[in-house]
Amino acid sequence: MxxxxxxxxxxxxxxxxxxxxxxxxxxxxxxxxxxxxxxxxxxxxxxxxxxYRTLDSRVMKTRLGRSVVCHPASTLLKKPEYAKYVRHVRETGERRRAIGFSKPELLHDCQQALKLCTNIAGFSWSDESPDATHNDEVLLAFLNILKGTKLRQLTIRTYLGLGEGVWEKLQEFRGLTKVSLWVMEGPPRVLQGWSEHLGPTLTHLELGRTAGVPASILVSVFSHLKHLRSLRLKGAQTSAIPELLRILPHLETLDTEFRDFGSGVAHYPIQPVARLRELTVRTSSMDVQGPQMLWSWIRQLLPFPSLESFTLNAYSTQDEAPLPRRFLLDMANMHKTTLKHFNVSPSLLMLEDVECLCTIFPALETLSCSIAYCREASQLEAAIAKGRNLRELRLHTSWVPSRYGTEQTTIPFKLENARNLMLRDESRIRVIGVGRELYTVCQQ
Structure with a gap:
C-alpha cells in the first residue's frame, strides 16, 4: 500500500x-x-x-462593574510607525460614570497620538451623555489638531448643543466630502456660513436636527451644495424637499421625513431635477390610513425612471399602515424597469399585493413587508412565482384583533417550504425571513 x-x-x-x-x-x-x-x-x-486603518475607543465593564476606557493611543505612542496606517479615528466623550476623558493624562495621550496620524481621512466624535460638562472643551482640542490635516469626513454625534467656539472652528474646515451632524439640544446647525466653503467638495451630508428651520433658510444653504449625491435630513419641513431636489441636480440618495400629518398638503408646483436612485421616507400616523398626502408627495419626488431602492418607515399607533394598490401601480408606471429593492416593513400588504409587486417590477431583488392572512405556504409560493430576480424575501407577521386582544398572526412556513422556494427552477432566492425565522443558503 x-x-x-x-x-x-x-x-x-x-x-x-x-x-x-x-x-x-x-x-x-x-x-x-x-x-x-x-x-x-x-x-x-x-x-x-x-x-490600524480604523481606531476607536471603547468603554468596557470590568468584573467589579467599573468602567474602563480602552484606547489605542498608548499603542501608537509606543509604536509611532503604525500611525501612518490610520485613516479613520472614532473618539467618545465621557459617558455617565465612565472615566473617559475626565482624566487629563488620557486626554493628553489621545491628543499626542492623533498628531501622529498625518494620513487621517475621517474623524468621528460621539458624546451622547446629557450630563457632560466639558464637551466643547474636549472636542475643540481635537478639532485644533485636525485642522492641520487633510480631513475628508467628519461625524459629530452629541446630546448637548455645539457651542459657538466649536461652531466657529468647524467653519474653518475646507475640502470635506462628507459631514454628519447629529445634535439633540441647542440651536440647529444647518451649515449656515459654512456651506459656501464646502460647496466645491461636499458630496454626502447628514443633518440630524432641522426641525423649526424655515424652508427658505434650507434652500439658501443647499443652494451652495450643488455636488451633493447623498442627503439625510431629520425634521426638515416637507415643503422644502421638492425645492431641494430642484437645486441639487446630482442628488442620488435621499433619506427624509414626511411631517405634514393630516394638514391637507397641496401639490407643490415644483419640478425636481434630481434623479434619485435611493429614497427613504420616514413618517408616522395617528390612524391606519396613513398621512393623506404622503403618496402623491412621494411620487412628486420621483418624476424620472431612476429609482432602484425604496424604503418606507410609516408607523401607526393602531396597526400596520396599509399600502394603497394605486400607489404601487403609479410607481410601476415610472420605475418598472429600474426598481430592485422594496422595503416597507411596517406597512401591511396582502398576498395579492405581493403578487402584484413581483409582476409589475420584473427587476425586483429584495422585498420586505408585513403580511397577514396567509393560510398555506403554497399561497406564498404562488404569490412570488413571477419574481424571477428575487434574491431576498422578508415577510413580517401582522398583529390582528382577536377576542383576547391583539395577537400576532402565524404564517405556516417551515424549512421544507424555504428549500422548495430556493431550489425551484430558475430561483435566485437565497434569503427568506418569515416572522422570526430566517432561512439562508449555507456556503460549503
Missing part, C-alpha cells in the same frame, strides 16, 4: 504580498487580524495596515 503523498507546507515568503491584503480585509474580527499580524513577517506587513 502506497503512502499518501505529503504536501509540503507553503512558505509565507512566497505568498504575493499584494494578494494578502485582499484576503485579510474579509476578516471582521480584529482579534483574527492580530493573530495574522503575529504569524509571520509577511502576514505582519499585510495585516498591520488593515488593523
Amino acid at each position: 502506497k503512502a499518501d503523498k505529503v504536501v509540503p507546507a507553503s512558505n509565507p515568503r512566497k505568498i504575493p504580498i499584494d494578494i494578502l491584503p485582499l484576503i485579510l480585509e474579509h476578516l471582521v474580527d480584529r482579534r483574527d487580524l492580530r493573530v495574522c499580524a503575529q504569524l509571520h513577517s509577511t502576514f505582519h506587513v499585510a495585516a498591520t495596515p488593515i488593523l
